[in-house]
Amino acid sequence: MKNFLWVLAATLFFTGCKQEREKQETAIxxxxxxxxxxxxxENVGGGSFAPDNSKLLISSNRSGIYNMYTVPASGGALTPVTASDSASVFAISYFPEDSRKLFRMDDNGNEIYHIYLMDEAGSYQDLTPWEGARSLFYRWSEDKKSFFFASNQRDKRYNDLYKMDVESLTPELIFQNEEGYTLQAITKNEAYIALGKSINTNDSDLFLFEISSGKLTKINENLSANSAEDFTPDDSALLYTTDDGGEFAYLMSYDIATGARDKVAEKQWDISGSYFTDKGTYQVTYTNEDAKNAIEVIEVATGKPVELPAIEGMDVNNVGFSSDETLMRFYAGGSNSPSNLYVFNLETGQVTQISDVLNPEIAAGDLVKADVIRYASFDGLEIPAIYYRPHQASESEPVPALVWVHGGPGGQSRQGFNPLIQYLVNHGYAVLAVNNRGSSGYGKTFYKMDDLNHGDKDLKDCIAGKDWLATQPGIDGSKIGIIGGSYGGYMTMAALTFAPEEFDVGVNIFGVTNWIRTLRSIPAWWESSRIALYKELGDPYSADSVRLEAISPLFHTERVTKPLMVLQGAQDPRVLQVESDEIVAGVRQNGVPVEYVLFEDEGHGFLKKENQIKGYSQILEFLNVHLKEDPGVPIRDDAMEDGKLQSQ
Structure with a gap:
């Protein structure tokens, strides 16, 4: 009997293997x-309901750059409200009682945001016209006659809290920030403000500030990561997240009158946010569940969950409510589908699709749904990653691959739609988006593992990802490159510099190459987190500078032997253009193929479709030549100017 079962099991095993091989050999x-x-x-974002619920105010890049649009809540065509052809425009909100609108705009990616008002006739004005100062909208006041916003116009280092009357359009200073606090929440009765204070990139203190008396009360009891989420509808308590005593952030309540602290909710992942709707009817809680949003909506009066609409093959990833709380707008998408906007009538259960963002020329089945995988790193640590395997990959026709590294350093690759990744996968490149040690979302121990160790063990995690890729069916293990933006761009350069034989090519998208300069030139408005950054990465004004120089690729360019591509925005305030200029010049001295794409009208991230098309197509051309070794379309040899590619 045992022999029979063994034979049966073996037969099933080998049959399964045969079927899998046939599946691989007959790849789509x-x-x-x-x-x-x-x-x-199309990329659509936001969604503020008009006071009468008839329309939504959204942002869309359908014109090639982000502009503001309105769309009927019952479905229909988008109507453009702005027509910018340079700076991106992002919708903030309808006014609560009329059709005036607020929107945000900076200057081609310099992150100096201003808040603008558009009147009912379509004229607009800058409500925060202060030179060199950035302003950020917080929320409307309870009486809807004013709104709160933060600005660093008084002191470029710190955000003060202001209240803007919507009739006089005169700002009133509510809280003068002299100590580098972060402004996190304010009670409806405007009596208290929740303030955060960074200690390091892992831990932060939380305070309750009484506006009338100036009294400051510390909320957290131990060293931990704490963040205010919202005050309860009756202003009696503050909800906040903390990881005190645990690996993941859970939700706590602090009673303002008694000082009592109570646990409200805990998951097996980080609770990343929680808030009450305007009238207090619902509580919305977000959980970062294995690199995607899990959303729970609770009816406050009954404690019962609201069943969210099910959209086939997609995940609901963002929700918002009309002021009367009868309608909910939500977004649903996935790794193989850009997110669409929907409206859900909470009274009738009707769901209306508002947008249809997938280009009709693209068959949805041609896009690749990612798999969440885990692999062992050099020291046995389990590394989570998101794997995109091209449809055309097979054992008989193996494809080249890329290790994709997110920004941060404490960022996270997410299970969302990424057009560049899908473009590369569509053209026959497997992509493994690694969440190396130091990434957020996997517990505080994992998060702090790269502190003062950047470019070492986190890089080894990426190399282990490459090794995992090389063992996968349908992957050509001899053709694996590395790509990333911001901190991921640094990791790309670190790989080519400090492990020059591991990857075959590198694509550095506005990555740090000189940590000493970058840490000394961080934007003024990062002052509240500057010391925390120094504790994680190193103080460039101290003895840490020796280590920072040692891990900065710029000082070791002679080690780079593999082809390199660099993309940069000239307006980037975080990673300055000189970072890319100098690394390109240094590597070129080795006689290594180097391509450089510079956009004069972009910042830390490329928002204009025209620039995305230029930059991303040139990434594919570069990879076709230097990784796939099948150029297809020849690399262009243009001058280094706006969106042009400078070749060796």
């Missing part, structure tokens, strides 16, 4: 899409 060959087609997927 998807249609090949141009970058113009892929970037013609």
């Amino acid at each position: 060959v998807p249609a090949s899409y141009t970058i113009e087609q892929m970037m013609d997927n």
Whole structure:
């Protein structure tokens, strides 16, 4: 009997293996899409309901740059409200009692945001016109006659809290920030403000500030990561997240009158946010569940969960409510689908799709749904990652691959739609988006593992990801590159510099190359977190500078031997253009192929479709030549100017 079971099991095993091999050998060959087609997927964001619930105010990049639009809440065509062709425009909100609108705009990615008012006739004005100062909208006041916003116009280092009367349009200073606090929440009765204070990038203190008396009360009892989420509808208590005594952030309540602290909710992942709707009917809680949002909406009066609409093959990832709380707008999408906007009538249960953002020229089945995987790093630590395997990959036709590294350093690759990744996968490149040690979302122990160790063990995690890729069916282990933006760009350069034989090519998208300079030149408005950054990365004005120089690729460019591509925005306030200029010049001295794309009108991230099309198509061309060794379309040899590619 045992022999029979063994034979049966073996038969099933080998049959399964045969079927898997046949599946791999008969891989689907998807249609090949141009970058113009892929970037013609529309990106829609926001969603403020008009006072009468008839329309939504949203942002969309359908014009090639983000502008503000209105769309009927019952479905229909988008109507443009702004027509910017340079700076991106992002909708903030309808006014609570009329059709005036607030929106945000900076200057081509310099992150100096101003808040603008558009009147009912379509004229607009800058409500925060202070030179060199950035302003951020917080929320409307309880009586809807004013709104709160933060600005660093008084002191470029710190955000003060202001209240703007909507009739006089005169700002009133509510809280003068002299100690580098972060402004996190304010009670409806305007009696208290919740303030955060960074200690390091892992831990922060939380305070309750009484406006009338100036009394400051510390909320957390131990060293931990704490963040205010919202005050209860009756202003009696503060909800906040903390990881005190645990690996993941859970939700706590602090009673203002008694000082009592009570646990409200705890998950097996980080609770990343929680708030009450305007009238207090619902409580919305977000959990970062294995790199995607899990959303819970609770009816406060009954404690019962609201069943969110099910959209086939997609996850609900963001919700918002009308002021009367009868309608909920939500977004649903996935790794293989850009997010669409929907309206859910909470009274009738009707769901209306508002947007259809996938380019009709693209067959949804040609896009690749990612798998969440885990692999062992050099020291046995389990590393989470998101794996995109091209449809056309097979054992007989193995494909090249890329290790994708997120920004941060404490960021996280998420299970959302990424047009560049899908473009590369569509053209036959597997992508493994690693969440190396130091990434957020996997517990505080994992999060702090790269402190004062950047470019070492986190880089080894990426190399282990490359090694995992090389063992996968349908992957050509001899053709694996590395790509990333911001901190991921640094990791790309670190890989090519400090492990020059591990990866075959590197694509550095506005990555740090000189930590000493970057840490000394961080924007003034980061002052509240500057010391925390120094504790994680190193103080560039101390003996840490020796280590920072040692891990900065710029000082070791002679080690780079593999082809390199660099992309940069000239207006980037975080990673200055000189970082990319100098690394390109240094590596070129080695006689290594180097391509450089510079956009004069972009900052830390490329928002304009025209620039995305230029930059991303050139990434593919570079990879085709230097990784796939199948150029297809020849690399252009243009001058280094706006969106042009400078070749060796």
